[in-house]
Amino acid sequence: MDAHHATTLTIDLEALTANYRFFVDHLAGCACGAAVKADAYGCGLERVAPALAAAGCRHFFVATLDEGISARQVLDARAEIFVLNGPVAGSEAEFGNHALLPALNDLGQIERWQGPAVLHLDSGMSRLGLPPQEVAILAAEPERLGGIEIRYVMSHLSCADEPERPENAAQLALFQTLCAQLPTAPASLANSAGILLGPQYHFDLARPGIGLYGGNPFAARANPMRQVVRLQAKIAQVREIDSPQTVGYGAAHRVTGPSRIATLPVGYADGYPRSLSHKGFASIGGVRVALVGRISMDLITLDVSALPPQAAQPGNLVDLLGGDVDIDELAAAAGTISYELLTSLGQRYRRRYLGRTADAVPS
Structure with a gap:
């Protein structure tokens, strides 16, 4: 970390591409x-x-037309870019102008x-997609x-992160039934967890998301x-305080004895969720400390009383996400999921990209 940067967000592109190859290996030819929607899950499209x-990736999925245009600006003509939300009325020409492929979600x-x-096709999510009755109309007309x-x-699978859920097999069966009513075409169903459910979910094209960025595809299994x-x-500052002194807004934390409190220059404006108040944790030199x-x-406070004073001094580095702080565990503490933590990452961090494709050049 550079001396003049107080916060750094590191994105390891070599790890990212290793995760991509992990899924490629599981797909065995599919x-x-x-x-790469939501600015590549907050990691920088x-x-x-x-x-x-x-x-080797040639198929990229975004949510909106604007995301598709941004993706086209950094990808060559070999890349197929799919816009999942489909074309808003009046935007159709822009898809052609930028060689983007829409997902068509309704008869309109x-x-x-x-x-x-x-x-x-809507196989059970009840969000976007053609429901069975509209597929029947297409089959008849x-x-x-x-x-x-x-x-x-x-x-799209609704419960793939929980392999035992019966909805997975039900959606697979309905998807196959709906596909049989339409002109023969390649099919795509599996997300990150769907790929790991087995080859029956693979079809012709898979679309991993959270697993590429290091999140656990499954809710209750070891993260591969x-x-x-x-x-x-x-650390920006360390304060030594004692009872009955308090910490932060609302005097919400009151110490019960001599304590050392470290303040860090990160807050909810940086995407660090306020719901982690009194629940979050960080790591200093491999030792977990409580928020x-x-x-x-703009600020968070950590109780570093259990650490040797030299381990928690102004300027010392603290892991807030990654390192010894598991993203899925931290998300659970915040009452959310890793997707939300990643896509909320703010713009005030110094961003550093690692890996051969990044040439280790900071943004």
């Missing part, structure tokens, strides 16, 4: 794409997408579209698809993925 392309989008696209080149038929993200901050008091906009 194509492996990548979800302009760095992540080219790194994945260099690893299908009616307005001409050209290559993905048909998105195939001329509705006359001007569309169906590149893929896709759906390599760590990609590490957030570190330098005390309320998280404020």
Whole structure:
């Protein structure tokens, strides 16, 4: 960490591409794409997408048209970029201008579209996608698809992170039934966890997301993925206080005896969730320390009383995410999931990218 930077977010692109190859190996010949929506899960689309392309990825999934345009700016013509939310009425021309492929989610989008696209089927999520009754309409009126080149038929698993859930098999069966009613086309169903459910979920193209970025694909199993993200901050100040003194807004933490409190320059404005107040934890030299008091906009406070004084001095590094702080455990403490922690990462950190495709150049 540079001397003049108080906080650094490190993204390990070599670990990211190793995670991509992990999924490729599990797919045994099925194509492996990548979800790079939400600025590549907070890790930086302009760095992540080219790194994945260099690893052999040719299929990229974003949520919105604007994300698709950003992805096209850093990916060459070999990359297929799919926009999951589909075309908003009046935006169709922009898809062609930037060589983007929409996921068509309803009959209205299908009616307005001409050209290559993905048909998105709702197999049980009840969000986006054509429900069974609309698939039945397409089967009965195939001329509705006359001007569309169906590149893929896709759906999305709702419970793949819990392999024992019966919804997984039910969605698989319904997806197969719906696909059989439509013109023959390659199919895509599996996300990160779906890939690990087994080959029956693989079809022709898989779309890993959270696993690429180091999150655990499963809710209650050991994480097989390599760590990609590490957030570190330098201690700004250490205070020695004693009862009945308090820490932070609302005097919400009252010490019960002599204590040392370290303040770090990270807060909810940086995406460090306020819900971790009194619940969060960090690591200093491999030793876990508790977050005390309320998280404020720019600062958090840690109880470092159990550490030797020399281990917690101004300027010393603290791991807040990654390193010895597991992203899924921290997310659970915050009452959320790793996806939200990653996609909330702020812009005030100094960002550092590691790996050959990044040339270790900071942004």
